[in-house]
Amino acid sequence: MTRSMSSFDKAMALFGALVAQDGVFESDAMSVQLGVPESTLYRHLNALHSAGLICRSRRGRYLPNPVFLKKLEGYTPHAVLSELVRPFLDQLSVALETTTHFGLLENDMVTYLAKSVFEGEEVFTRENGQLEAYCSAIGKVLLSHMTVDEQRAYISSGPFPKLTDKTITDPAAIERELHRTRNKGFGVDDGEVHNALYCIAVPVFSSRGIVVGAISSSSSQRWASPKEQRDRLIQLNGVAQSISSTLGAGA
Amino acid sequence: MTRSMSSFDKAMALFGALVAQDGVFESDAMSVQLGVPESTLYRHLNALHSAGLICRSRRGRYLPNPVFLKKLEGYTPHAVLSELVRPFLDQLSVALETTTHFGLLENDMVTYLAKSVFEGEEVFTRENGQLEAYCSAIGKVLLSHMTVDEQRAYISSGPFPKLTDKTITDPAAIERELHRTRNKGFGVDDGEVHNALYCIAVPVFSSRGIVVGAISSSSSQRWASPKEQRDRLIQLNGVAQSISSTLGAGA
């Protein structure tokens, strides 16, 4: 499976490291970090430069080329993600016979970037609309993949409004629920946002294991059995995997 | 001088073409456009994908990878440009003994991204501040490199306030002045913005001849002679060239 890596991939790995470190390049540190000899790194730097990806600022400092950046103005991660994800959501909504969503976390709220309605299963959400994270299925998944510090900060940022009888509002209970979610690998909203709304959600990872967002299946009827829930999960995870692979390897 | 082109450059050229065309890829058209055989193009597409630069959306449609885009959040063309340009401005201001600026056009106004003050030559401009384009040296240069349609739209967008006695405000006269500026290759502000402010400016091109911005030399005293103006121009153009080359080839 390990297709021979093109020279491309290695140089782009260097690019990624550079932008992540605010342009700072220390040859020996970078050499061990990327597992590439220094002489090769400098060749890659020159390749990135002549390809118009980076500029040399001060000695030891390389910045993304502003002309290159300008080309990417007009492409936002949100817009691209929602376009990429939509066909998968459509496929999923007919397979599951439920409405499906793709969402991600933004300022501790879930933003729904894309939605695919299954006829008869209208849901009150809107694309680009937001919902509370602690009680929604997608929100629980995304919160459960935060770092410990981030999650702690979120949990102490309450209060958490009780949207239905079943909404979990006690901070300690929310924390337990998030642990459960993380361990199970999927999130459940059992009528906790709205009386007639039942959802399950799974995370979408980038190839390097970073959580990019989450997809969910929403229905106005509760799942009939654990088995039905399990079936949905299998399909959800399959689609999540597909999305991951269209995102590609270097991300 | 033509250093052998790495495989990188060709693939990045494809990337540039893709983002410029909103992700649309037609193999035969692209093949003639880039002068690369189709089979090679598809290999490049795969390289871009596995490097995490692009995703495949629909058939024939390739979008920038959102994960990649997210890495570049936080880098704006403005911020990077001003950092890159600053050392050149500093060098220039001591060489010319004048205050120097780098600016670009934004909504028909000149935005000053960077400024290097020469002692005793304070100027009222602020970094990230804006000034009218039709009367400033940098503005004239940038306007003179607009497309015909853009320039026509600008000229008919008046009125143009008379900031000093010498300000050119008649649309037809402005148009003539822009033609002159374009032909000479540099712009002059002969006290047209402020009574005690005299500037000359030259364009900064990217390697592909796109105007990225302009640099200027500003003084409270008028240049003594045509020769002095010519000397300043030579230095200005030299620095403009240097900036172009730090921007690299692929841009």
Add this chain to the structure above:
DNA sequence: CCAATTGCTATCACAATGTGATAAATGGAG
């Protein structure tokens, strides 16, 4: 529904480029 078109993948012999060790030059900081 079947053609026809276009997108995309696979393969191969050959040419070109990337690789990494070494050495040396450049530039900045104390």
Add this chain to the structure above:
DNA sequence: CTCCATTTATCACATTGTGATAGCAATTGG
């Protein structure tokens, strides 16, 4: 001036990239 990290240059060698061709896959149009 001296040290140290950055950066360029060089070289024999291994790995990739190249582009023509053929063929498969999927969409479009009639």
